[in-house]
Amino acid sequence: MNAETVDALTIELVRVYDAPRDLVFRMWTDPEHLNRWCHPKDFTVTASGGDIRPGGAWHSTITAPDGTDYRMAGTYREIVANERLVFTHAWIDADGSAGVERVITVLLEDAEGGGTRLTFHEAPFDAADVRDSNSEGWAEVLDSLDAYLPTVG
Numbered sequence: 001m002n003a004e005t006v007d008a009l010t011i012e013l014v015r016v017y018d019a020p021r022d023l024v025f026r027m028w029t030d031p032e033h034l035n036r037w038c039h040p041k042d043f044t045v046t047a048s049g050g051d052i053r054p055g056g057a058w059h060s061t062i063t064a065p066d067g068t069d070y071r072m073a074g075t076y077r078e079i080v081a082n083e084r085l086v087f088t089h090a091w092i093d094a095d096g097s098a099g100v101e102r103v104i105t106v107l108l109e110d111a112e113g114g115g116t117r118l119t120f121h122e123a124p125f126d127a128a129d130v131r132d133s134n135s136e137g138w139a140e141v142l143d144s145l146d147a148y149l150p151t152v153g
Contacts, residue, residue, distance in 0.1 A: 010123035011135045015142050016111045017118060019149045021082045024108055024116045027145060027152075028085055037148035040140040043070075054079055058087065073098065083108055089122070100126070118142070 017024055027033045029052050035045040043062045046069065050058030059073040074088035085106040090098040104122045111117040120138060125131035 009125050009131075010121065011125070011131060011138065013120040013135070013139055013142055015118045015120075015146065016115055017146060017149055018115045021108045021110065021116045023149065023152070024118060024145075025082045025085070027149065028106060029079070033148070033152065037144040038141055039144065040137045041144065050076075052076060052079065059092075074101070074104075077103070 027037065031048060031050065031052075035048055038060070039045050039062045042065045045060060046063045047061040048059065050056060052058070054076055056076045057073065058076065059071070061069050061071045063069050071092035072089060073092055074090060076085075076087045078084060078086035087104055088101050089104050090101040092098055102122050102124065104120070107119040107121075109117045109119075120142060122134060122138065125134070
C-alpha cells in the first residue's frame with residue numbers, strides 16, 4: 001500500500017513493507033544499510049556520517065546521475081527503537097550554509113496481515129514547488145527501501 005497526503009505545509013507518505021518493524025527500523029539506523037537505499041532513484045550516497053542518538057548530528061551527500069552533489073544535514077531529536085525516529089533535515093548550500101530546517105518523523109507500526117506500516121511526515125514547507133520536489137524525492141527513497149529490504153534478513 002502506498003499513500004500520500006500533501007497539503008500546503010506538510011508531506012505525509014505511507015508505505016507497507018513485507019518486513020518486521022525491527023528490520024525496517026534497523027534500515028533507518030544502521031549506516032551500512034542506510035547508505036545503500038536512502039537516496040532517490042538513480043542517485044548514490046557518496047558521503048555520510050552520524051551519531052544516531054537524541055541530540056546527535058548526521059550529514060549526507062547524494063550524487064545525481066549528472067554528477068551534481070546535494071548535501072544535507074540535521075540532528076536526531078527522538079529515537080524509540082522499532083517505533084519512531086524524529087530528526088531535522090536541511091539542505092546545505094555550496095558555501096556550507098544550512099537552508100530551511102524541517103522536521104521529519106518516521107513512525108513504524110504493525111501492518112494488518114503482517115509486515116510494517118511506515119508513515120513518513122515532513123514539515124513545514126513554505127512553497128508548493130519545494131514541497132512537491134521533496135515529496136517526489138522521498139517517495140523514491142521509500143520505494144528504494146522497498147526494493148532493498150528483500151536483500152537483507
